Amino acid sequence: MLATLTIKNYALIDHLQVRFSEGFTTITGETGAGKSILLGGLSLVLGKRADLSSIKNSEEKCVIEASFKIENYQLEDFFKESDLDFEKQTIIRREILPSGKSRAFINDTPVTLDVLSQLGVQLIDIHSQHQTLQLTDNDFQFKVIDAVASNEKVLEKYTQKLTQYHQIKKELKKLIDFQQEADKEYDYNSFLLQELEAANLKEGMLEELEATYEKLNNVEEISESISHAQQILGEEQIGTLSGLNELKTIFNKLSHFGVSYKELYSRVQSALIELDDIHVEIQRLEEGLEADPQQLEEVNNKLQLIYSLQKKHHVLEISELLAVQKELAEKVSKTESLESDIKERQLELLKQEEELDAIAKTIRTNREKAIPALKKHLEAVLKELGMGNAQFKIDLEATSKYFSNGKDELHFLFSANKGGSFNELRKVASGGELSRIMLAIKSLLAQYMHLPTIMFDEIDTGVSGEISNKMGEIMQQMSKTMQVFTITHLPQVAAKGDAQFKVFKEDNQGVTASQMKELSEEERVREIAEMLGGKEVSDAATAHAKELLLKKN
Template sequence: MLKELSIKNYALIDELNVSFVKGLNIITGETGAGKSILLGGLALVLGKRADLGQIKDSSKKCIVEATLEIAGFNLEELFKSHDLDYDDEVFLRRELLPSGKSRAFINDTPVRLETLNAIGSKLIDVHSQNQTLQLTDESYLFSIIDSISGNAVILNEYQDIWNQYRILTRDLEALKLRQKEDLKRRDYNAFLLEELNEIKITPGQLVEIEEEHAQLENAELIQHHLQFAMQVLSNEEIGLIEKLKDVKRNLDEIAGFSSNYEQINQRVISAIIELEDLASDIYSQESEVVLDPHSLNEVNQKMQHINTLLMKHSVNSLDELLEIRLEFKKEFELTNNLEERIVTLEDELVRLKSGLNQLAKRLSDNRLKAAPVLGRQLEQKLQPLGMSNAKFQIELLSLDQLSSNGKDGLSFKFTANKGSKFNDLKTSASGGELSRIMLCLKSILAQYTKLPTLIFDEIDTGVSGEIADKMGEIMKSMSRHFQLMSITHLPQVAAKGDVHYRVFKEDSGEQTLTNIKELDQAERVQEIAKMLGGVEKFDSAILHAKQLLN
């Protein structure tokens, strides 16, 4: 249960501290007094999104703190699932900083806002006025039937698999779209890859091809110069080798006169040997020079093909061209793998769908049992609330397609009068009737779901008199099992409270502030008398208020 609530620097609240008790807590106040501000502050500490415009003084931070007693509600696993230590008393804190940032804490441990919201939603259920319209929402009605039918565990398992199924379905659609696009490009890319595969050379071989091209294209010139070199070196009359041999013969005659002459002679011999070897190499090279127009044409075509591909793919080197070829090969491999991945995903989806269908059947079976039970319980609880002829027709509709709820649709029809035909709840129930139906639903749900605190924000709108008194009795009965807080304008409901708080505005200097006060018995009489509208006949209103309280 909510033990304490503290709000600082929020809307019209400067600083507010209030303690609550077990049982039925009543909150009243004139329209515009600030009851919605109180709920707004509570929503912040339960993890709802913040409106920074609600900070009262933008130069200071806004702080909302709540202390709750949660022993006996089996919430240990909830805290463990969020990696938080469990304690029978939990402390929630929310801070809105002037910078616009927000901080959240659970038992002084910093947490993400999503964590605060996940924990807070299991601690306090705030039923606002507009939530009565949820009665016309199929997903909300399903949540009621599933709570009554005990479907929580099955539904969690189903929705886990359903989320996997949706993700894989989306992935499969993306793969099939990619495959379709790839197949459109496949023929053209295959042609490009075939062109690139014709380049049966490596980057190092390109240098050899370029040399071969240069040699074939300049064969006559190369041959001419090599022959000239041979002539200069090896001519029998004027060649360098013959001239050096003449030098050697002359040096042979003086080599014995000095070691210096001998060294010179040896060097000449070495030069002759080197030149003879050089001449031999030049002769070999010259003999290999071939005037081959056919080979030249082949090399020209190969070079032209490479250059054409370089231009076609907008690259400057063979390395880049070969990299493109590698990318094409990888793309083809991926395209081929797509089919395998698609088949794998399809098999997995078949498996998941089978599991979903089995769980959906179990959900449906349980709902079929719970739907008439819910209808009967509602009819019984509405009888003392002036709706003795109310009847419900709650039917499950079998659907062909799976959804997040299983394979069921829901028909929730209602009639308030004998002899009237059943119609959809949203078109056949008045605002006051919807309020009473919602209260009865909450009362029924309280038997199946455990929450430390339930807050009704004017759930009794649209009713009065004896009906209001009966609604107050239902709330009183509910509060025996958990803490119930009711914001109300009805004196009949207010009189049923174990404790009564009044929200009011007061002027403080140059500003108007919202505050809350716990009323003693005398103050309760005064407050309920005002709610009875006893302005002119205040004495009789006082007597009526005392009767209600007694």
């Protein structure tokens, strides 16, 4: 429930702080006193977008703060999901800075307007004349029927399943679209892939092939050079190895004459070992040299194929060709598996449709059972509100479409007069009739939706006498299970409140400001008497006011 409301520097309000209690609270005041300002401030703290023009003093910030007792409203999960501290008495604050920037806080934690709005709708239902138009909205009509039908849990299940259904449907469409495009490219991609696979590409093979080609293409020149090198090293008389062997013998004899000769001997010996190894390697190369025109042609053909593939795919390295090959393989494989993937998704979709149909059928059955009770309740309440001939015709029509709340279309028709034809509410119900219908619906929803607080803004406009008395009784009855506020001009309604607040204007040093105060029992008598007979309060009006207040219980 709404426990306190503080408003600073908003519209005509300098500073206002009020405390509220449980039950039924009525708010009265002359036209233009600022009752709508109160609603506007409360709407801001519940997440409505701010308007800089609403600041009274443009040099100071506007602050609106409301505290709510929420321990019995099962909001712990919302606070946890929103990363907020849960407090039994939660404080919501909204600040509008002179710069126009707006800030919102829940228990002193900054939040976005979206989070604020999500919490706000779970705390207060503000019923304005604008909201009365919701009656003509098909979604609201479904909401009423589903509340009476206790469809909340089954609708949650339906919504979850519908989300899965749309996801699978989206994936299926994506696969089908991909298949249509892939089919056009499949043959070409397959050809390119086969061409690359036939090349049997491997990392480093280009360098190996180019080296082999150079070797085979220049075998005579290489052979001559190798033979010459062999002669330099291995000639018995003048070969390098022969000379080094002589040096080795010389310094071996001199090594015992000093360290320097011994070191030279060691170095000559090391050089001899290395050159001997070089000689063996040269012999091996010489033995492996052989002209092979057929292999040269094969290597050249392979090289030309690789060069051609590189040019075709606009790459320079074998690794890049292998990446292209992998990508093509994936495309071809995916195209080949698309048909089975599509069939799999189609089967999944059929399964989802079967499950959705079963849930939608349950929703529809519950609605069909609830409609007679809803119709009976509304007509009975409207009869008490002076609309004895009011009738509803509520029909469900099964469809093949999956809507957000089932597979039904709803026809919510109304006739205000006996023998009159049924038509849509927006076409046949007047503003006063819509207000009374909305009150009847809200009184019913209060039994099913357990909304903590509801605030009616002049829902009794256009009615008087016994009808207004009955409207007050309905709101009074609602207040036994929830906190109810109503802004009213009718004394019969105002007197029904457990508490009554008056909104009024006062002038202070030439500045007009709106104020709000809770009335004492004596002040209530005076206020209601004025509502009955005007500023000049007569004894009869006072007596009538006292009588109305006595009847509230």
